[in-house]
Amino acid sequence: MPFPRMRTFLSVALAGAGLLVPGCAHPSVGSDRDDPAKPVTLRFWHGWSNAGEVKAIEDSVARFEKLHPNITVKVIGNVTDETVNQVLRAGGDEAPDVVSSFTTNNVGQYCSSGMWADLDPFMRKTGVDKEKVFPKTFLEYTSYEGRQCALPLLADAYGLYYNKDAFKEAGIARPPRTMSELRRAAVKLTRRTGDGSYERVGIMPNFRFYENSPDRLFAQWGPAYFDRQGKARLAEDPRTKEFFATQRALIRAQGGYAALERFRATFGDEMSSQNAFLTQKVAMHMDGEWRGLMLKDQKAKFGWGTAPMPVPDDRADTYGRGCLTGTVAGIAHSSRHQNAAWELVRFLTVNTDQVVRFANAIHNVPSTKAALKSPELDTDPTFRTFLDIARNPYSTAIPPSVNGGQYIVTLRDFAYDVEAGKVPDLDRGLRGLDAQIDADNLQSQN
Structure with a gap:
């Protein structure tokens, strides 16, 4: 049924x-x-x-x-x-x-x-x-x-799936381990048609794509969402701004948010035979361990491999971690x-x-x-x-909250606005995000 x-x-x-x-x-x-x-x-x-x-x-x-x-x-x-x-x-x-x-x-x-x-x-x-x-x-x-x-x-556990055939074609010897390597690989792997539209992107960084919930990629920075009193502290953590800057750099490097969103609209359903990785519209993507069994069952027509997601350049020693x-x-x-x-x-x-x-x-x-x-x-x-x-000792899960996953939903909605360029002042936006999370938590306790 x-x-x-x-x-x-x-x-x-x-x-x-x-x-x-x-x-x-x-x-x-x-x-x-x-x-x-x-x-x-x-x-x-x-x-x-x-x-x-x-x-x-x-x-x-x-x-x-x-x-x-x-x-x-x-x-x-x-x-x-x-x-x-x-x-x-x-x-x-x-x-x-x-x-x-x-x-x-x-x-x-x-x-x-x-x-x-x-x-x-x-x-x-x-x-x-x-x-x-x-x-x-x-x-x-x-x-x-x-x-x-x-x-x-x-x-x-979330890791990186990559198209080995595309890597070989682009002259990339191994999967990227840092965020700067990820950006360079994504550019090399992106292919366009004669009219300039996409044939394939190196990676689809937009948060509405399949498993790209922002908290999963943010795990590569090892964030602390709350302080000891349970108050949201995303605005005061420099890792938050680094995370958003990295994601936006990935978007810019591959043609911009609007162009990527138009291409994303051509993707098939995540769990179908028209999955964008399976149809080779993306060369790398973040996904869970279950995807491997699906790729085998669906007889992927290319060589593929798995690796941990890349980590920030200044935290290269944490490579191997994941959400x-x-x-x-x-x-x-x-x-x-x-x-x-x-x-x-x-x-x-x-x-x-x-x-x-x-x-x-x-x-x-x-x-x-x-x-x-x-x-x-x-x-x-x-x-x-x-x-x-x-x-891996650096791998993390999101911390539990009294109102369940509402704060992740709030973060996700905020991230949609950030990637679309609707948050001109990130510092101010993050302070508002913290205030909203705290207000939601307080309301759930009353």
Whole structure:
């Protein structure tokens, strides 16, 4: 079933069941007194919709049920965060026990609202030492203000995909490692037709292009979005202006914002066979580890490789870093079977064999220290680039916030204006950006 129809179908079904009820701002209270050894049926909601990913989830659940024959898991996929949040507020017998989300940006909201249960007591009861199991950055994006309400369920790392044939044609020996190298390579790789329009750009730097959300590229500078008091500090951080200056220089070097936007309008859908990298309209682009599997499945007609994204010239020693994010899993606070639910969460997130098999199946980065070192992982070097990025000590994830990912949306909208030349005074604009982020955070606390 196509993704939009599946989402509509699910929303209608839930509404019919009386689950999409607005109102109650506080989560229903569940129970952590259940006996996980007794027969029970759990409800597990997730967001995957691709056939291969859905099968990987089904296979994972089958392995779990084989280990726990007393627990039956009913799975519903292709569920949005909005739907999950509505249902958890409403409660009811059909609400999920185990939930997952692709949006790490929202972890601060999950934890501060109390809708996702604190997992630390369950880890203590079952002897899971989270600092030994999970990489530090992964723990940071699954917790908020000391509350571990989620655990990583595989991870995503962003790196550089590049067209090896185009590189050879342009006489470029290796992928760029610094931002100045990236700019020079982009110019060399750009090709125009006889009338001056683009045939191919070296890289599409515009923020509306596919995975080019500004926070992902900004990760190469290692920014600090907030101070210790939780106040936005983008305006006072010189890295912010460096980031925008670098992105605008990439735009100017390849013909300007308007020309690039016109060319971008000719690109096909990101997840289709008309993806701009696959059709060789861009020679380099930033993307996640999953893209490699798609390029193989779609039989790309050119040689391609992967590398870490370039870093600022004055931070060349941090090369290898990247933006990290991923899927998270947790227990609904309203679940009356929280100990049994923990057994499923623990299996999906902690069990090394399960994490490795799931990572290989959907071509995502494993999210435990042991799984990252497993010899059973896919040995393809284009995939292992992303494992190295995930292990790099300079790699970062965006910090959680009480209002979820709203501050990233605010940054993105501001970045759209900057690249389009609508922010004549960047310093003033950044001060306004900080003020807006702080106002949004304050409003969400009231």
